[in-house]
Amino acid sequence: MTKRIVIIGGGPAGYEAALVGAKYGAEVTVVEDAGMGGSSVLYDCVPSKAFIAATGVRTDMRRADDMGLRPDFSSRKIDFTAVNDRVRHLAESQSEDVRAQMEREGIRMLQGRGRLDDYEPGRITHYVTVELLEGGEETIECDLVLVATGASPRILPGALPDGERILTWRQVYDLEEMPEHLVVVGSGVTGAEFVSAFTELGVKVTMVASRDRILPHEDADAADALEEVLLERGVDVVKNARCDLVERTDDGGVRVVTSDGREVIGSHALITVGSIPNTSDLGLEAVGVDMTQSGHIKVDRVSRTSVPGIYAAGDCTDLFPLASVAAMQGRIAMYHALGEGVSPIRLRTVASAVFTRPEIATVGVSQAQIESGEVSARVEVFPLAGNPRAKMRSLRRGFVKLFCRKNSGMIIGGVVVAPTASELILPIAVCVSNQLTVADLASSFSVYPSLSGSITEAARQLMAHDDLD
Ligand SMILES: Cc1cc2nc3c(=O)[nH]c(=O)nc-3n(C[C@H](O)[C@H](O)[C@H](O)COP(=O)(O)OP(=O)(O)OC[C@H]3O[C@@H](n4cnc5c(N)ncnc54)[C@H](O)[C@@H]3O)c2cc1C
Numbered sequence: 001m002t003k004r005i006v007i008i009g010g011g012p013a014g015y016e017a018a019l020v021g022a023k024y025g026a027e028v029t030v031v032e033d034a035g036m037g038g039s040s041v042l043y044d045c046v047p048s049k050a051f052i053a054a055t056g057v058r059t060d061m062r063r064a065d066d067m068g069l070r071p072d073f074s075s076r077k078i079d080f081t082a083v084n085d086r087v088r089h090l091a092e093s094q095s096e097d098v099r100a101q102m103e104r105e106g107i108r109m110l111q112g113r114g115r116l117d118d119y120e121p122g123r124i125t126h127y128v129t130v131e132l133l134e135g136g137e138e139t140i141e142c143d144l145v146l147v148a149t150g151a152s153p154r155i156l157p158g159a160l161p162d163g164e165r166i167l168t169w170r171q172v173y174d175l176e177e178m179p180e181h182l183v184v185v186g187s188g189v190t191g192a193e194f195v196s197a198f199t200e201l202g203v204k205v206t207m208v209a210s211r212d213r214i215l216p217h218e219d220a221d222a223a224d225a226l227e228e229v230l231l232e233r234g235v236d237v238v239k240n241a242r243c244d245l246v247e248r249t250d251d252g253g254v255r256v257v258t259s260d261g262r263e264v265i266g267s268h269a270l271i272t273v274g275s276i277p278n279t280s281d282l283g284l285e286a287v288g289v290d291m292t293q294s295g296h297i298k299v300d301r302v303s304r305t306s307v308p309g310i311y312a313a314g315d316c317t318d319l320f321p322l323a324s325v326a327a328m329q330g331r332i333a334m335y336h337a338l339g340e341g342v343s344p345i346r347l348r349t350v351a352s353a354v355f356t357r358p359e360i361a362t363v364g365v366s367q368a369q370i371e372s373g374e375v376s377a378r379v380e381v382f383p384l385a386g387n388p389r390a391k392m393r394s395l396r397r398g399f400v401k402l403f404c405r406k407n408s409g410m411i412i413g414g415v416v417v418a419p420t421a422s423e424l425i426l427p428i429a430v431c432v433s434n435q436l437t438v439a440d441l442a443s444s445f446s447v448y449p450s451l452s453g454s455i456t457e458a459a460r461q462l463m464a465h466d467d468l469d
C-alpha cells in the first residue's frame with residue numbers, strides 16, 4: 001500500500017527526505033513556510049558561503065603583491081549592494097532549483113505553517129494541519145510525519161535586532177552600506193565566519209567572545225592559528241565577555257555592554273549567539289514526542305522520535321547542526337520508515353568546515369578527546385610552511401593533523417587549516433569512514449606539487465613512527 005508522508009519543513013532535512021520518499025513510491029507532501037531549500041538555502045548556509053566567496057577575492061588579491069603582481073585595487077570601490085544582490089539572487093535561484101526538482105519528482109508542496117494535529121495520540125494514522133499562506137487551513141491524513149523545521153537565530157533579551165544597526169546574520173544582506181565598525185557578538189562558527197569575511201572586505205571588526213578563546217568547540221591549534229591571522233588583520237578580540245546589552249547610540253551607532261561592565265562602541269552589531277530549534281507551536285508535546293530541555297526533539301540514529309510514525313531530522317533535533325547531517329538524517333528517516341536497508345548515522349564520520357581565511361576543516365575524533373584519555377591515538381601535525389605548493393602560493397600558515405590508532409594505524413580523525421581546507425579534508429574523511437590506515441593513505445599518490453601532498457606526508461610520518469615502535 002502506498003505510504004502517505006507529510007514533511008514539515010523544506011530545508012535540507014525535509015527536501016532530501018522528500019526526494020527519497022518519492023523515489024520509493026510514497027505519496028509525499030512538503031509543508032514549508034518560507035521557500036524550498038529552507039533557511040539553509042535562503043538565509044543561513046548558502047548566502048553566508050556566497051558572501052564569503054565574494055570577500056575571498058580580496059584575500060587572494062592581498063597575495064598578489066607578494067607574487068610580484070601590482071594590481072591597483074585602492075581606487076576600486078567595493079559595491080556592497082552588488083555583493084548583497086548577488087548573494088540574495090544565488091539563494092533564491094537555488095531555492096527555485098530545489099522547488100523545480102521536487103515538482104519533477106511529483107512531490108506536493110504546500111506553502112504555510114504545519115502542525116501535528118492527532119486528535120487521539122497513539123493511533124497509527126497521523127494528522128497534520130496546515131495554515132496556508134494563501135489563507136485557510138488544510139488537514140492531511142498520513143501514515144508518517146517527518147518534522148524538519150530547523151532553527152532560528154537566538155535573540156538576547158538586551159539586544160533586540162532592528163535590522164538596521166543591530167543585526168542577526170540573516171539581516172546582513174539587506175544592508176545598503178558597508179559597516180564602518182562591526183561588533184560581532186559571539187565567537188562560534190557563525191561569528192568567526194562573519195568576522196573573517198568583513199575583515200577581508202576591509203571593515204574594522206571587534207569580536208566579543210564569551211570565553212578566553214575564539215571557536216571554543218574547534219581544534220585548539222586551529223582556533224589559535226585563525227586568531228593569530230585575525231589579530232594580524234586588525235581585529236580586536238574582547239575575551240571572557242558575555243554581552244548583556246546592545247543599544248543604539250545618539251549618533252546612530254551601537255553600544256555593546258558586557259556583564260562585567262566593559263563597553264564596545266561600533267557602527268553596527270551582529271549577534272551570533274547560537275540558534276534555537278523551531279519546535280514550539282508544532283503540537284509535539286500533545287502527541288507525546290520527547291524533547292530535550294533546550295527544546296530539541298530527541299531522536300535515535302535512524303531519526304525516530306519517541307512516537308511511532310513520527311520522525312524528526314535536522315536542526316530541530318539534538319544531533320549536529322549541519323546541512324550535510326540534516327540531509328543524511330532526512331534520507332535515513334525515509335529509508336527506515338519505508339522498510340529499506342539503512343545504516344544508522346555515524347557522527348564520528350561527519351566532516352565539517354569553518355569558512356574563514358584560512359579555512360578550518362575537521363573530521364572524526366578531536367585532539368581534546370585524545371588528550372583527555374577518552375580516545376587512545378597517535379597524533380601527527382604537519383605544517384604547510386614546508387609544502388612547495390604552499391610556498392608557490394605565498395601561504396605562510398596552516399597545517400595538516402592526523403590521528404590514528406596506536407597499533408593498527410587506522411585513521412580516526414584529522415584537522416586541516418588551509419585556504420581550501422573544506423576540500424582537502426575529503427581524503428581524511430574517506431579514510432575515517434572506511435577504516436583505512438596510515439599505510440593506505442601514505443601509499444596513495446598525491447599530485448606534485450599540491451597541498452594534499454602534506455596529507456600523504458603526515459601519514460608517512462605516522463608510518464615511520466610505527467616502524468620505530
Ligand atoms: C550562518 C550559518 C551558516 C551555516 N553554514 C553552514 C555550512 O556552510 N555548512 C553546513 O553544513 N551547515 C551550515 N549551517 C547549518 C545549516 O544551515 C543547518 O544545519 C541547516 O539549515 C539545517 O537544515 P534543516 O533542514 O534542519 O532546517 P532549515 O534549513 O532551517 O529549514 C527548515 C525550514 O522549515 C521551516 N519551518 C519551520 N517551522 C515550520 C512549520 N511549522 N511549518 C512549515 N515550515 C516550517 C523553516 O521556515 C525553514 O524554512 C550554517 C548555519 C548558519 C546559521
Ligand SMILES: NC(=O)c1ccc[n+]([C@@H]2O[C@H](COP(=O)([O-])OP(=O)(O)OC[C@H]3O[C@@H](n4cnc5c(N)ncnc54)[C@H](O)[C@@H]3O)[C@@H](O)[C@H]2O)c1
Nearest residue numbers: 186187188189190191210242243273274321322353354355
Ligand atoms: N561552516 C559551517 O558549517 C557552519 C557555519 C555556521 C554555523 N554552523 C553550525 O551551526 C552551529 C552553531 O554555530 P553558531 O556559531 O551559530 O552558534 P554556537 O552556539 O556554536 O556559538 C555561539 C557562541 O556565542 C556565545 N555566546 C552566547 N551568549 C553570549 C553572550 N551573551 N555574549 C557573548 N557570547 C555569547 C557562546 O558561548 C558560543 O560560543 C555550529 O556548531 C555549526 O554546526 C555551521
